[in-house]
Amino acid sequence: MTDVLFPLLSEKDPDAEGVVATWFVHDGERVAEGDLLAEVALDKADVEISSPAAGIVRLLAKEGDALVQGALIARVE
Numbered sequence: 001m002t003d004v005l006f007p008l009l010s011e012k013d014p015d016a017e018g019v020v021a022t023w024f025v026h027d028g029e030r031v032a033e034g035d036l037l038a039e040v041a042l043d044k045a046d047v048e049i050s051s052p053a054a055g056i057v058r059l060l061a062k063e064g065d066a067l068v069q070g071a072l073i074a075r076v077e
Helices: none
Strands: 002-005 017-023 036-041 046-050 055-059 066-068 072-076
Antiparallel strands (some): 017 066
16 A cells, blocks of 8 residues: 655645645546646645556545645555
């Protein structure tokens, strides 16, 4: 099992937040390593998150969820 974490936003502000803008996959979908999983919106930019491994993705955050950096947003089993 591989964790998918919300990206590091700021080393100076460990409580910095962003929002899960869009999921490009569905819960339970099979993904390959490198497949685009989500786009997250930060204060100054949007960041795409790719799958760190191949397997079945389990979404743990919903679109619109505000999360702190490093938060667990999905797992690839």
